Amino acid sequence: MFMQKIIQIIWENHYNQVDYLLNKYDNLDDNELLDLALKECKKLNIKYFTKPGFMQNIIPSIGCTKCFKQYPCSYCSFHLENEQFSALMRILRKKNVNYYVKVLLANFKEVRGDYKINPYPVELFAVRDFFNKFEFPDQAFEAFLGENGVFKKKPMYGTVFTGGIVKREDVEKLQDAFRKNVSIMMGIEIKSEWIRKYWLNKNVSNKDIEKSIYNIHELGATCGATIILGMPGLTDKQSVQLLMETIKWLDNMPITYIQIGYLVIKPNTVQEYIYNELRDNNFLKEIGVVKGTRTCLIDIIVLYDTIIKIYMINENIYKKIIFSTQNFIDNAIRYRDKQNYGELTKLEKELLNDILKITRLGTKNIKQFIEKYMIIKELPEYLDAMEKFNSQEDIFDLRNTFQTVGEEILDRITCNNKMELTLELYNDITNYKDD
Numbered sequence: 001m002f003m004q005k006i007i008q009i010i011w012e013n014h015y016n017q018v019d020y021l022l023n024k025y026d027n028l029d030d031n032e033l034l035d036l037a038l039k040e041c042k043k044l045n046i047k048y049f050t051k052p053g054f055m056q057n058i059i060p061s062i063g064c065t066k067c068f069k070q071y072p073c074s075y076c077s078f079h080l081e082n083e084q085f086s087a088l089m090r091i092l093r094k095k096n097v098n099y100y101v102k103v104l105l106a107n108f109k110e111v112r113g114d115y116k117i118n119p120y121p122v123e124l125f126a127v128r129d130f131f132n133k134f135e136f137p138d139q140a141f142e143a144f145l146g147e148n149g150v151f152k153k154k155p156m157y158g159t160v161f162t163g164g165i166v167k168r169e170d171v172e173k174l175q176d177a178f179r180k181n182v183s184i185m186m187g188i189e190i191k192s193e194w195i196r197k198y199w200l201n202k203n204v205s206n207k208d209i210e211k212s213i214y215n216i217h218e219l220g221a222t223c224g225a226t227i228i229l230g231m232p233g234l235t236d237k238q239s240v241q242l243l244m245e246t247i248k249w250l251d252n253m254p255i256t257y258i259q260i261g262y263l264v265i266k267p268n269t270v271q272e273y274i275y276n277e278l279r280d281n282n283f284l285k286e287i288g289v290v291k292g293t294r295t296c297l298i299d300i301i302v303l304y305d306t307i308i309k310i311y312m313i314n315e316n317i318y319k320k321i322i323f324s325t326q327n328f329i330d331n332a333i334r335y336r337d338k339q340n341y342g343e344l345t346k347l348e349k350e351l352l353n354d355i356l357k358i359t360r361l362g363t364k365n366i367k368q369f370i371e372k373y374m375i376i377k378e379l380p381e382y383l384d385a386m387e388k389f390n391s392q393e394d395i396f397d398l399r400n401t402f403q404t405v406g407e408e409i410l411d412r413i414t415c416n417n418k419m420e421l422t423l424e425l426y427n428d429i430t431n432y433k434d435d
């Protein structure tokens with residue numbers, strides 16, 4: 001696949017460094033690895049996130065196993081965080097699973113003060129994929145949530161994240177560990193199977209996603225989905241259309257929450273590559289794929305308009321929608337001109353404040369937001385932004401946009417297998433399906 005090969009090129013230096021670290025740690029024995037992992041984990045100084053009745057346990061696991069098996073999703077740079085610790089834990093996990101679990105537990109004790117403690121009503125376990133047995137093996141499950149686990153009694157509610165397929169037995173096992181129920185957040189990203197597989201490098205089918213959602217629902221657990229606003233290499237218009245289709249698709253299934261994350265330019269991602277290498281490309285600028293320093297980020301006015309569009313899908317949708325918390329706004333402005341918040345216009349600041357209010361959990365004053373929208377939509381700045389946004393429509397269809405961006409990436413990228421990459425691109429494009 002073309003995008004997978006591009007990611008391999010983008011990540012080449014990083015993976016060379018990871019290979020070096022893996023070799024280095026592979027030469028240590030189990031006890032040396034354990035000592036080192038405990039020390040390194042302490043240095044990470046992990047803080048758990050808490051609010052009344054809620055605790056987010058941030059477990060310092062191996063991280064995303066997909067990152068080291070098939071290369072990461074094209075928009076994600078998770079693997080760059082703590083790469084040394086991640087490599088160390090990877091070797092420890094391979095050589096001695098009980099020692100691996102010891103590190104996870106030691107960190108829990110360090111942060112929460114002890115084992116055998118009273119749980120919060122809601123205990124969230126933040127590992128990348130809770131149901132991935134390499135990242136969170138059965139021994140870890142037992143150590144935290146088994147009969148002799150870390151809590152004096154079963155917590156009332158549990159929340160976990162997963163990026164893959166959820167089996168019925170996984171849900172049942174998790175439900176057994178909590179007194180009332182569990183909530184499972186699935187990383188779905190987008191409705192289009194082709195984009196997920198060929199452009200985002202996340203090969204999970206819609207059939208498997210739907211089956212997982214129904215499995216969770218039929219067993220009485222709560223299911224949530226995380227999706228993305230903004231797609232690497234697409235116009236604002238296309239990204240917003242895809243977001244709407246994704247929300248409508250999910251809204252027809254038994255999903256309680258739809259969490260919208262905002263695509264940001266992270267290191268070693270395809271969107272960063274486009275930002276660094278193609279933002280001066282006049283052709284891409286012309287079709288609206290890159291917009292100078294705002295490459296791949298949605299305009300603030302368009303963001304405001306999109307939120308309105310989401311709430312207009314139906315009268316109950318706002319109960320399901322969660323925007324991914326505090327940094328939603330920071331992300332919206334972080335890569336703006338000179339990354340300077342002060343350069344926003346008065347109107348943009350005002351809109352950001354409104355968006356901040358509406359996207360905060362529990363403060364969804366939709367009526368007020370819509371009243372404000374009725375004023376905003378008459379302003380010349382709004383009309384101007386929306387005119388530009390609307391003019392992106394029909395310039396290219398999605399298939400052509402992917403092909404065009406792929407060709408521009410090929411034109412710019414340095415590698416010694418360009419012919420192979422070109423064939424991969426055209427092969428992927430031939431398989432393109434609007435789904």
Ligand code: SF4
Pocket residue numbers: 064065066067071072073076077078128163187202
């Ligand atoms: S988005 Fe999730 S599954 Fe994909 S690379 Fe990042 S951490 Fe791994």
